[in-house]
Amino acid sequence: MEKSVSEKVKILQDWINNAKNVVFFGGAGVSTESGIPDFRSENGLYRQKFSYPPEVMLSRTFFDAHPKEFYEFYKERMLAVDAMPNAAHEKLAQMEKKGKLSAVVTQNIDGLHQKAGSKAVYELHGSIYRNFCMRCGKAYGVEKISSQSGVPHCDCGGIIKPSVVLYEEPLPEDAWNKAAQAIENADILIIAGTSLTVYPAAYLVQYFKGDFCALINLAETSADPKSDLFLRAKVGEVLSQIEV
Ligand code: CNA
Numbered sequence: 001m002e003k004s005v006s007e008k009v010k011i012l013q014d015w016i017n018n019a020k021n022v023v024f025f026g027g028a029g030v031s032t033e034s035g036i037p038d039f040r041s042e043n044g045l046y047r048q049k050f051s052y053p054p055e056v057m058l059s060r061t062f063f064d065a066h067p068k069e070f071y072e073f074y075k076e077r078m079l080a081v082d083a084m085p086n087a088a089h090e091k092l093a094q095m096e097k098k099g100k101l102s103a104v105v106t107q108n109i110d111g112l113h114q115k116a117g118s119k120a121v122y123e124l125h126g127s128i129y130r131n132f133c134m135r136c137g138k139a140y141g142v143e144k145i146s147s148q149s150g151v152p153h154c155d156c157g158g159i160i161k162p163s164v165v166l167y168e169e170p171l172p173e174d175a176w177n178k179a180a181q182a183i184e185n186a187d188i189l190i191i192a193g194t195s196l197t198v199y200p201a202a203y204l205v206q207y208f209k210g211d212f213c214a215l216i217n218l219a220e221t222s223a224d225p226k227s228d229l230f231l232r233a234k235v236g237e238v239l240s241q242i243e244v
Helices: 005-018 060-065 067-078 087-097 112-116 173-185 201-207 235-239
Strands: 022-026 101-106 121-123 126-133 160-164 188-192 212-216 229-231
Touching: 005 188, 005 212, 005 229, 005 235, 022 087, 022 173, 060 067, 087 101, 087 112, 087 235, 101 173, 121 173, 173 201, 212 235
Parallel strands: 022 101, 022 188, 101 121, 188 212, 212 229
Antiparallel strands: 126 160
16 A cells, blocks of 8 residues: 555655755745746646747747747746745755755756755756846846836846746756766755656756655656655645654
8 A cells, every 4th residue: 555645754754864965856846835836737837828838938039039028928927036935945945054955956946945045056947036138248136127127128238138047048057067966976866846847957867876766746757656755745745844
């Protein structure tokens, strides 16, 4: 008979107690409990109707051709500056502080791990908090984007682009290398809140060669059969039960 979620939480707790190096790999599902919709859940952005499909609007070709429409969608749906960390972000920050967790590898762009206090966060898809002028390279914070209507422009007249990785764009090399190394050195890998369908990010979990892999996700994913423990539950609810 399959173990209950609480029995599985106990197993995870035991692994964490005995682990030297835990790494967390997460996606948009880590922030749904903070009120930010993911892409592929029932209430996710991919199930909603827009003038263009979200995966089109979040492509580099679309950004270059239709910056106004990009920014309308981005500001309304992706720029979650008021969102607050949930129990998952808080517990991961605590685990790092106590020396239990060496890194958070995230596909999210919302900055909530840092808001909760995590330091070693490798952002594979960039961050809404970093923006730059496409003409002169000047850096801007998120206020420059959130406080203006329309397409944000630099003092030099160039268009400002968020440092978030759009479809067709490469991933930041530094974050990728650090994430790969962290996962390779981990003895426990916790994968959570991700459909593991967005590549190359999802490929990173293949670098894991440690002792145990736990997967916490509401929907099934390609990694279920490979994980040592699959908790079909909310990541915030699971991690809030872990004691460190
Ligand atoms: P996804 O493809 O939307 O998958 C999310 C997964 O999380 C699904 O399998 C859900 O079943 C699961 N899920 C949702 N809520 C929970 C929960 N509370 N507990 C456990 N599981 C849950 O998202 P991925 O991250 O896999 O896809 C990668 C994209 C999504 C990246 O490019 C992100 O930048 C992008 N994204 C990020 C944000 C954000 O920064 N918060 C929001 C929306 C999309």
